[in-house]
Amino acid sequence: MVPSEIRALFAMVARPEVVSLAGGAPYVSALPLDAVGEMVGDLVAGKGAEVLQYGSAQGDEQLREHICEVMALEGVQASADDVVVTVGAQQALDLITKIFIDPGDVILAEAPSYVGALGTFAAYQADVVHVPLDEGGLIPAALREALSRLDKEGRRVKFIYTVPTFQNPAGVTLTQARRAQILEICAEYDVLIVEDNPYGLLGFDGDPMRALRADDADRVIYLGSFSKTIASGLRVGWVLAPHAVRTKLVLAAESAILCPSNFSQLAVREYLATQPWRAQIKNFRELYRARRDAMLESLDQLMPDGCTWTKPAGGFFVWLTLPEGLDSKAMAPRAIADRVAYVPGTGFYADGGGRQHMRLSYCFPEPHRIREGVRRLAAVVEQEIQLRDTFGGAARSGSTGVHTPGPDVV
Amino acid sequence: MVPSEIRALFAMVARPEVVSLAGGAPYVSALPLDAVGEMVGDLVAGKGAEVLQYGSAQGDEQLREHICEVMALEGVQASADDVVVTVGAQQALDLITKIFIDPGDVILAEAPSYVGALGTFAAYQADVVHVPLDEGGLIPAALREALSRLDKEGRRVKFIYTVPTFQNPAGVTLTQARRAQILEICAEYDVLIVEDNPYGLLGFDGDPMRALRADDADRVIYLGSFSKTIASGLRVGWVLAPHAVRTKLVLAAESAILCPSNFSQLAVREYLATQPWRAQIKNFRELYRARRDAMLESLDQLMPDGCTWTKPAGGFFVWLTLPEGLDSKAMAPRAIADRVAYVPGTGFYADGGGRQHMRLSYCFPEPHRIREGVRRLAAVVEQEIQLRDTFGGAARSGSTGVHTPGPDVV
Structure with missing residues (x-):
């Protein structure tokens, strides 16, 4: 069209x-729009000098502490120092792709995969190779086959992009057993994983799934978002990354936007601190x-x-x-x-x-x-x-x- | 260090x-933090379904109309359709550099120039060539000399980056007479101008200066910001660009952040519509x-x-x-x-x-x-x-x- x-x-x-x-x-x-409105109004009236001012490029420190509490619900142990607040998880995707990808580099992604990620990967001229999924999520044998084939072809896989839980668009979830297998395979081929998890807390049965990041802090870059658990219009997401990557992400974020909005960040911080968010x-x-x-x-x-x-x-x-x-x-x-x-x-x-x-x-x-x-x-x-x-x-x-x-x- | x-x-x-x-x-x-707090609180309570939701990648249309009214104070005639709302003017700088610059391309910038722009230009491996300024702003003869020299050397100048009014960091302002000369020289060498104007409405004497963009809609990409006229913590800036560039900017913005925050944008829209902003x-x-x-x-x-x-x-x-x-x-x-x-x-x-x-x-x-x-x-x-x-x-x-x-x- x-x-x-x-x-x-x-x-x-x-x-x-x-x-x-x-x-x-x-x-x-x-x-509860009335309650959120009152909270935001009080926040601006009471702490306007902070809420309406520039912040740091990495994002508000107290908010990053809250983010660690949220990720702990999925078994993730993390330090606020390794979290970078972004303009939605989309900006995290953009920054990661900018940092890792040279034109022609390979990214593995589920078939099908999130359209917004594919758009960003295309913008940096990555070569996306799809790996099939089924009702149990990404298929480990297919992942191994793809990595082996690309390895033989001498093509460099920079990372695997996956939405393991309640996947967009397929709606499927990577089983617990497969999570361990995927981590093993990626360790074997020494490939990074970008775990995009905006829907993880929106499961209809039982407790949240354990994140991939919960079992491998060095190999997994985790992307989170408040777009689906609080509100998409705030544009507050985050990335949790190994320290060396985090440092590069902060520099790239600073160059791209100087700093994320304190107005949005502190609204989320206040919401998590004072409202019944669970x-x-x-x-x-x-x-x-x-x-x-x-x-x-x-x-x-x-x-x-x-x-x-x-x-x-x-x-x-x-x-x-x-x-x-x-x-x-x-x-x-x-x-x-x-x-x-x-x-x-x-x-x-x-x-x-x-x-x-x-x-x-x-x-x-x-x-x-x-x-x-x-x-x-x-x-x-x-x-x-x-x-x-x-x-x-x-x-x-x-x-x-x-x-x-x-x-x-x- | x-x-x-x-x-x-x-x-x-x-x-x-x-x-x-x-x-x-x-x-x-x-x-007036109490008034702004009340305004924001009412906005969320009354229009939460819009304020807290995703918006378009180009930015809120009514806000873009208001932005055109603000720019009109500097003589700029523009259509809201050619405005893209950004996460501060810094994101506009990032998107423009991403679109125009290949490694090694030349950008001309004042000596001295805004540190945030130089950081972004360096991130895209642009080669910044400085052109001196004095109390009257960028010196036209020096600009001509630089363009002529680079032309002879066969080096491609992608654009001139300038903060013509109350410059950061020099505090000087391009005189009205020089504005016409700069536009003439750039037309002669067929070079784009990126006019970064966050301080234009903060003059201590008389009316606002006429923007460069007011006299050349095809050659000037104009960057604006509410960081200094309303509040920096909202992270709302914009870029006004010729139509073909605007289309590319929207695609690049979508890839980078999906869309700017409605929470911030609609706070600015409401502020401009209901508060005594002048x-x-x-x-x-x-x-x-x-x-x-x-x-x-x-x-x-x-x-x-x-x-x-x-x-x-x-x-x-x-x-x-x-x-x-x-x-x-x-x-x-x-x-x-x-x-x-x-x-x-x-x-x-x-x-x-x-x-x-x-x-x-x-x-x-x-x-x-x-x-x-x-x-x-x-x-x-x-x-x-x-x-x-x-x-x-x-x-x-x-x-x-x-x-x-x-x-x-x-």
């Missing part, structure tokens, strides 16, 4: 009659679980035979696979005309794959809207199947490859 | 008994004028013969030149031991120059502290002169070149 087509599409998606299962925006209206995360979990249930039930009831999808145990996304011969990208404009939007799978592959897949998000629309959206989508897919059966193959879209994410598909 | 020495120095500067004439932090305590800028101007006066009067009364300094008509900084044979960098630790801090001139040169100069800022300390700081500084300089006269030359410091800025020297 050319930019004007994309704009037209986005304008249509924004219309209220369209059910968007495309966006990854958290449902921030579930926050209870609020529990509220979010229950809200998203109800929406996940609405989506999975509707898919079960309504989707035509031949469609399959993942069953997320947390996070925001379901990954749907269409019947053979259908093309999610070609179908997208027809779906929007029928008032339902999703993200075609092609955005999550650096190699032109993903046509048979789509990402469905349940984080933002209310359950009755999710059901209505799935109903419309099922009808569109049904039509496509009939077209395929009649004409022997649905129309395929022309262009391929990574496009930049846009906040609508985070 | 090695990092541990720098940390020790910074720790000393932070001690309350040290008068810091080093930092470029605005005096945000002069804001009157507040007038308050800031009067406050900074009194501090400028305190500094210039003290310098006149106390500094030893042989020192000279600029007389800023706005902004935050005085640029002081030491007598022959004195070295501001070697002297800095001794000054801090005597409880006064400044930024040595070397930070503002990419080529090791600046030893005979220092930047003195009057933006943050109150007038009686400024006077005390100048008194202490004068005594230190006096001692250095005696050392020089006794031993035939003051100790010179070892290292040279650009260091990263740190928010203390913005």
Whole structure:
């Protein structure tokens, strides 16, 4: 699509009659807005000289202490001195890529992988090699095979990028057993891991998964974010890195933005210090679980035979696979005309794959809207199947490859 | 200096008994903090679903409209569609450098130039060539000479970076007559201008200067910031660029941070829409004028013969030149031991120059502290002169070149 087509599409998606299962925006209206407003107002009135002033490039020290408490919920032992606060985890991705990647260097990433990361990797001319995942997350044997092959080819793998828990876009989670295997394989090939974990505390069952970083402090660079556990509009994320990397990250951050916003940082610090944030995360979990249930039930009831999808145990996304011969990208404009939007799978592959897949998000629309959206989508897919059966193959879209994410598909 | 020495120095500067004439932090305590707190609190409580959510990569549209109104005060006619909101003007500098600079490309910059820009230019391996300035700003004949020489050498000048108004660090302002000449010369050599203008509305006399961008929309990329006119802790700046550049900037910004903070952006939008921001800028101007006066009067009364300094008509900084044979960098630790801090001139040169100069800022300390700081500084300089006269030359410091800025020297 050319930019004007994309704009037209986005304008249509924004219309209220369209059910968007495309966006990854958290449902921030579930926050106690009056209480947060009062907290922020008092903060500015009482500590304005600090809140409204420049801070350090590494980020507020007390906030970094709180961040260590949050990561401890996933078994991570860390010092605040090794945390760098960033403008969302996206900036952490950008800084890491800037530091590690020279054009042509290889990054391994799950197939599919987060569109925003693929966009950044492309901006630095990294060569992304995908490694398949299944319902248990990244497949260790496939990772070993890829590393072995690249090693034989003499190609340099700078790091493995993974969203191990409630993956974006696939909604799957790396099993505990596989976590140990992945760490072992990476130690064997001496490859760094970039663990991107924005959804880790949004599991629907039991305790949080143990982070990869919890079991290897030297090999894992951990990215976190308050976008999904507090609010995306604050743009406060962080990176926890081995000391030598952390030093480089601070210098790169300083060059890029001087320092992150004290206004945002201290709002998060105050929220973590004074508000019932654990209870609020529990509220979010229950809200998203109800929406996940609405989506999975509707898919079960309504989707035509031949469609399959993942069953997320947390996070925001379901990954749907269409019947053979259908093309999610070609179908997208027809779906929007029928008032339902999703993200075609092609955005999550650096190699032109993903046509048979789509990402469905349940984080933002209310359950009755999710059901209505799935109903419309099922009808569109049904039509496509009939077209395929009649004409022997649905129309395929022309262009391929990574496009930049846009906040609508985070 | 090695990092541990720098940390020790910074720790000393932070001690309350040290008068810091080093930092470029605005005096945000002069804001009506209760009113701003109430405004922000109401904003979050009333529009939390927007304020706390992701926004677009280009920045909030209504805010961009307000930004155009602000720029109109300097004669700039612009469309909100050509504005990109950034994490302070520092991010704009980073994105522009990323887009335009390949390693070894030449950037022309004033001698001295803003330390944060030099740090970013160095990060992208640009080759900075300095062009001298005087009390009337960048010298047109020197610019022409530099462009002609580089042209003959076949070296590619990607852009000229200038802070034309109340320059950081020199405190000088490009005269109106020279502005026309600079634009002419750049047109002749077909070179872009990056006009960085954070202090433009903080003049102590008369109306704001006309921006370079006001007279050449195609050749000038304009950077603005609310750090000095509202609050630095919000990290809201912007770039106004010709359309083709703007498109690239949005893609680069998206890759770097996904989108700027709605929390910060909408606080600025609300402030500009509902608070008496013009009157507040007038308050800031009067406050900074009194501090400028305190500094210039003290310098006149106390500094030893042989020192000279600029007389800023706005902004935050005085640029002081030491007598022959004195070295501001070697002297800095001794000054801090005597409880006064400044930024040595070397930070503002990419080529090791600046030893005979220092930047003195009057933006943050109150007038009686400024006077005390100048008194202490004068005594230190006096001692250095005696050392020089006794031993035939003051100790010179070892290292040279650009260091990263740190928010203390913005």
